[in-house]
Amino acid sequence: MIIFRFISCTPESKTVETKMHESVLKSEYVFELENAPTPECHASTVAESKDGLVAAWFAGTKEKNKDVGIWVSRLVGTNWTAPVEIVNGVQDDGTRYPCWNPVLFQPEDQPLMLFYKVGPSPREWWGMLVISDDGGNTWSEPQKLPGGILGPIKNKPVQLANDDFLCPTSTEHDGLKVQIERTTDLGQTWTTTGDINDGKKIG
Template identity: 50%
Template structure:
């Protein structure tokens, strides 16, 4: 009985003192809707979506095509403005100079304040892909030509980078060519140059796509 009497007052005090989170379950969802209908696009499969805030709305991106790993998979975007999503457009693909086409993977949007960065991967598989980047100066209406990231730099693999106080963009990344290994990448100039850490996990602990 003593334990019960002690427990009840402590529980009551904790409910008064500790901040309560009013956003639980469905309360966390502001709005839920489809960006497009199946008959509005030419690709049957999509995956790995990313979103960023822009003035007056949002921009989102994903990779889409016949199926993951197919050469026709490209990077698609849609913009949310005036209460509706724009028709999806292909912002990047894996067509090379020799007209050979590789699949695209895992777009990651980042709003630097001055421009929208769209990192993504190109290559036949996750163990062979490389990082590329396109940039928009008009909130996703138009995009630059694709630029391959520096050697051994893949960019943020799936989740958003974080801007540090010293101006370095810290990109959570990973590789799959020598087991599943997590590492971090740092760029002071939004992907023009970059460095990376050594793997943060050994092969006994398989991990990719850090957040």
């Protein structure tokens, strides 16, 4: 197990000491906090691509602020690359919304996928997807998922034996409701179970 620290983007947080479990092989910062590219960062996700480890998170001046985008760093050799903002929430008309909840996913024998959300709040956000053919070095143009499809909210998809992906997702506009979304073609078309609970309880 390897733990990557995204405790905070403030230098003061470097004084925080955490006792690691014996199963942890390595604990390190992806970037030096004194040189953090943004004041805050949140919701990190890690995947092992064909070219090595890739980490992503959302970051900006503060969660929910319009300048929050999705940032990525890659482990090259023994060093993490300088973080780069790969997508933001700027719309065609110039309006900008915050980005949220990146989920990196490396399917077998497929490109690296990065799902994320854009919108003013979790109740109003929509799903987005970018794909990388070179282990997170470059990315496709952002693709908006179909209406009613959000993609995975925080947990990675499950790849079935037939290469379908099952994505755990949820909505918050009418209580917390859970859905399972399925794509059979790398995120081009989708189906959904619809709500599997009533928004009041699960199970």
